[in-house]
Amino acid sequence: MLIGVPLETAQGETRVAVTPETAKKLKAQGHTVKVQSGAGVAASAPDEAYTAVGAEICDRATAFGCELVLKVRSPDAQELALMKPGTTLVGMLNPFDKPGLQALASAGLTAFALEAAPRTTRAQSMDVLSSQANIGGYKAVMMAADKYQRLFPMLMTAAGTIKAARVVILGVGVAGLQAIATAKRLGAVIEASDVRPSVKEQVESLGAKFIEVPYETPEEKEAAEGVGGYARPMPQSWLDRQKVEVAKRVAQADIVISTALIPGRAAPVLVTEDMVRSMKPGSVIVDMAAGRGADGVGGNCPLTEAGKTVNKHGVTIIGETNLPALVAADSSSLYARNVLDFLKLVITKEGALHVPADDDIVLACLMAQGGELKKN
């Protein structure tokens, strides 16, 4: 099959959907891989790295003209115009963006959005949200360390002791856990919070402290312990007390990293302007939900400005919206492996495209087929 790999053109996007590593594997499966010149440069993969494994370097139109196009970000209108009806597209296509998906359907594409894969064991190796959040959590800490005008580790020197940085992580999903691990590696003292008290064990296993909120009613205790192994959402009374506890820790923190995202909905406010005002001069907030707040600019903090680093009340607030793109080589490496694994589900042994009607992962990712919108 002819597989095209275009250079990504979204602003700030540095990743590439196929790396020399996966190009080699696709080639070994009998496919022809056509990579747009320069597609991998920002991800430390120059054209020669692709030709060395048997891929061909081509121009933009050729890459988009292939039978199967592998991308990172959803194509814009100009890119869509370069794709023939019947083309198969795999990428991160924003499954909650109905107009965007409609455009893909109208162009006659068969389109798979990898973010929509179910979070099951079988889908883990193609879980792009996890693979990219992992890198995002690492980079969030590194950006905080870059702006923070002190060291992370405690140092005992001839000129006296330097205290370790105090880091508070809000939201302990994949990104939050990697942020804890990275800050811990650097020697920080870490506290973490989550609306699911059940993550306490994971937090502690990484050497951080879970910000605990005692249960005051049987209802709260039952919700936390769950029924049949599944925790239930915590009652509002508990969440309200948690906010008070978190605010106290944020006031003492040098670094706050907030990671709370809800798919398809606005990110919750976790760090209010009053909380920012309570922080020490020189403190740093990395808002990993930047641009996902209700207004499309803020994030978990309303003072965040998406895509910018701002100083408010003496606190630096980093609103980077695409952290994985700042670690382009490794985020591409993981993403390309995710894509490669997904392709196994939709390419037959003979090398032809086939959309199985009974595969839950394929069906969950299928956004458009035969001119028809499959989702929303």
Add this chain to the structure above:
Amino acid sequence: MLIGVPLETAQGETRVAVTPETAKKLKAQGHTVKVQSGAGVAASAPDEAYTAVGAEICDRATAFGCELVLKVRSPDAQELALMKPGTTLVGMLNPFDKPGLQALASAGLTAFALEAAPRTTRAQSMDVLSSQANIGGYKAVMMAADKYQRLFPMLMTAAGTIKAARVVILGVGVAGLQAIATAKRLGAVIEASDVRPSVKEQVESLGAKFIEVPYETPEEKEAAEGVGGYARPMPQSWLDRQKVEVAKRVAQADIVISTALIPGRAAPVLVTEDMVRSMKPGSVIVDMAAGRGADGVGGNCPLTEAGKTVNKHGVTIIGETNLPALVAADSSSLYARNVLDFLKLVITKEGALHVPADDDIVLACLMAQGGELKKN
């Protein structure tokens, strides 16, 4: 005594010679501390932090008009004009810059350059070269990590494994040791080299590997082992073979951090253009000797451009010349403690300035007194 703390004006300088912590102590010793407005802002110490401990906020002329002026960098001509003859100045005054020192002498100052302190046990707590190199070594790794488009630690994820970064550290003084420690914290695999084989133990104690070069002659062995506990410079034959070994490791490295400085002389070339060409695309060099090479632009690598980050042969070369200034709060904190400790040697219990004639540290640091140049 009236102590003045001006805002530093050298380009990129963010440090301050007195922090709220040391201002408080000077105040407790009975001195009046006058801090130029904004002097500490970049180091996370706003004016209010100084007034809170009893310091006074003043303008530039007042700060320079004090009896004792505490600075980070040597004053420029305009600043010198604000200082009265007889003023005492303490700072990093470039003890090898004869014209600069002559200007201080001509202005009638009593000037102490803290970089000139002997490297003895008693002088350790005022050793500004060590305190700042420590921070520089940390920041060098953090800058490398920022530019490097992969992760430092090894990660095992559902999408496969990410390899740990390979870091090579050239020169194992204070900066090199802290660079090893920081890269190790982040999970890198580290090799280090130094012209003194005796540092092997320190390198290994931090979890890095020393790049070993076997001794081929009794002369080499004897030089390495030393006589009476002191190692001697290694013979050229050994240094030549070391270069070959280092070149092999640099070719395999993801990150190279070079730290070799010789006080008062040009920095040696450790990473040649050929070695840069041998590195992988996306690799990063941090040249801590940037601007200290024979041409005043390069450093341990001739392709380095002081004050810039450049890409040569696919390798990012960071030529930052003032790394401690990028961690302004902690580098100021250590520097200010160095200054405070030094002042104990030149201020009597009654609070008057007194230059003892028999103190080796004071004499080593004294660059000018009574209109006379004391050094060079």
